[in-house]
Every structure is written in C-alpha cells, then in structure tokens.
Amino acid sequence: MASNQEEVKLLGATGSPFVCRVQIALKLKGVEYKFIEENLRNKSELLLKYNPVHKKVPVFVHNEKPIAESLVILEYIEETWKGNPILPTNxxxxxxxxxxxxxxxxxxxxxxxxxxxxxxxxxxxxxxxxxxxxxxxxxxxxxxxxxxxxxxxxxxxxxxxxxxxxxxxxxxxxxxxxxxxxxxxxxxxxxxxxxxxxxxxxxxxxxxxxxxxxxxxxxxxxxxx
Known part of the structure; x- marks a missing residue:
C-alpha cells in the first residue's frame, strides 16, 4: 500500500469545489499524495498531457495513470483504497x-x-x-x-x-x-x-x-x- 501512496498526485486549484471533493476522500482514506497547484489561466503542459479532453482540474494521477472528473475520481479512490468506505455495500x-x-x-x-x-x-x-x-x-x-x-x-x-x-x-x-x-x-x-x-x-x-x-x-x- 505504501508504494501506491508514493505515486499519487493531484493536479488542482485551491478554491475549486471539485478539487476539494477529491481532497476530502483522500484525507478520509489516509492516502498521501502530492498536490500540484494549477493556474487555470495559464495551464501547464502536465495538465494538458494528463487531461487533454477537458483540460480542467482535478486530475488524479495514480502510478502515472491519469483520471479526470471528480465523481469518477471518487469512485476510483473508493475502489483502490478500501478503508473508510464512502459508498454503501448494498x-x-x-x-x-x-x-x-x-x-x-x-x-x-x-x-x-x-x-x-x-x-x-x-x-x-x-x-x-x-x-x-x-x-x-x-x-x-x-x-x-x-x-x-x-x-x-x-x-x-x-x-x-x-x-x-x-x-x-x-x-x-x-x-x-x-x-x-x-x-x-x-x-x-x-x-x-x-x-x-x-x-x-x-x-x-x-x-x-x-x-x-x-x-x-x-x-x-x-x-x-
């Protein structure tokens, strides 16, 4: 699990509700990650590389595999880190x-x-x-x-x-x-x-x-x- 955690990145912008969602889920699950602040007026090469479709934050990167859209990211986090579930089992x-x-x-x-x-x-x-x-x-x-x-x-x-x-x-x-x-x-x-x-x-x-x-x-x- 520790090796997973070392390769977790979140591209985001402080003040975005969509980014905040992902941060809450990661905090609840105890997942350590690197936060990369994006300037949405001047988008980084990294953001364009990881999210070429929407060019928006958040982008969640796990072992170099990028995932976009906050609700999709929440589901991925839930399936990857089982502790403190955020979705019901039923x-x-x-x-x-x-x-x-x-x-x-x-x-x-x-x-x-x-x-x-x-x-x-x-x-x-x-x-x-x-x-x-x-x-x-x-x-x-x-x-x-x-x-x-x-x-x-x-x-x-x-x-x-x-x-x-x-x-x-x-x-x-x-x-x-x-x-x-x-x-x-x-x-x-x-x-x-x-x-x-x-x-x-x-x-x-x-x-x-x-x-x-x-x-x-x-x-x-x-x-x-």
Whole structure:
C-alpha cells in the first residue's frame, strides 16, 4: 500500500469545489499524495498531457495513470483504497448515492453558479428557481439523517461540499437568499455538521482569498452590464 501512496498526485486549484471533493476522500482514506497547484489561466503542459479532453482540474494521477472528473475520481479512490468506505455495500444504496451525486452536479452546481455569475437577468431568475427546486429535493432526501450517508458522511455528502461551503459564499457576494436555515432547515443543519467534521475542516480552502476571487469575478461581470 505504501508504494501506491508514493505515486499519487493531484493536479488542482485551491478554491475549486471539485478539487476539494477529491481532497476530502483522500484525507478520509489516509492516502498521501502530492498536490500540484494549477493556474487555470495559464495551464501547464502536465495538465494538458494528463487531461487533454477537458483540460480542467482535478486530475488524479495514480502510478502515472491519469483520471479526470471528480465523481469518477471518487469512485476510483473508493475502489483502490478500501478503508473508510464512502459508498454503501448494498447495490441499491450505491446506485442511489451515484444518482444523487450526479443530481447535485447536473441540477445544483450549474444552476446555483448561474444564479450569480450570469449577466442576463431572465437567465438568473430561471436559475435561481431551478436551484430552489433542486435544493428542495435534497432537503426531502436527507429526511432525518445526520448525513446523506447515514451516521458517517459518504459519497453524496462529499459531492455536496459545493452546497455547504461554496453556495453560502457566492450568495453573500450576490446578495441572494438562496440557501438559508429558514428555507432548508435539514440541509442547513447537515451543512454545519459536515463543515465542522475534522476531516472536512482540514480540506476546505481558506475562505477569505476564495471569497475575494469570486467577488472580483462577480464585480467584473456586473460592471460589464
């Protein structure tokens, strides 16, 4: 196992929710790795070599074999390092975890992002509405569980780090009331539990520089209107 660990690299950018997912999984599994910070405005030869299709982070490299896309990487980590499982053993529960993770990427991440970082007013309204509907589905799915994975956090929770850490930040920048304790009490309580988990806490990027980066992005967008 030690030899595996020596050849693990993660190409990422601090402040990316997708990179953060991979870091949480690796931390939980106790996998040591080398983090290579990428500048996405000036992509390295290494990034283009390892991920020629999307040219995006994260890229996970294990024994010189590169894997892209955060959800695919999470599954690979789960299959390679068996300790502290993030997917249930039951096939139906595993399928559900995959379903909800994909739902978060397809319905929440895209819509919430466009709720803030879209110049077109109509487009923004549409995405705000879509974000609400998607978060409501997750609120209902959480029921009275501590985490989506039950008593311990798992695959869906890790995917949902975007909701817990990034949505509150971008909604504050835009003056939106998208995800609040009043509107989504269960989901909000979950987000606090999740962000305060020692493993998660250690993997979150420092809030201030990330906030400043997104604020700059938002201001340049609103200035160009």
């Amino acid at each position: 096939p139906y529960q595993r399928a559900l975890a995959r379903f909800w993770s994909k739902f978060i990427d397809d319905k929440v991440v895209t819509a919430a992002w466009k709720s803030v970082f879209t110049a077109d007013e109509k487009e923004r309204e549409k995405n705000i509405q879509e974000s609400f509907e998607a978060l409501q589905f997750l609120e209902n799915e959480l029921k009275d569980k501590k985490f989506f994975g039950g008593e311990e956090f798992g695959f869906v929770d890790i995917t949902a780090v975007f909701i817990a850490f990034w949505i509150p930040m971008i909604q504050e920048i835009a003056g939106l009331q998208l995800f609040t304790a009043e509107k989504f009490p269960k989901l909000y309580k979950w987000s606090q539990e999740f962000l305060n988990h020692p493993v998660v806490k250690e993997c979150l990027p420092p809030r201030d520089p990330v906030f400043a980066f997104f604020k700059g992005l938002y201001q340049s967008l609103t200035a160009s209107k």
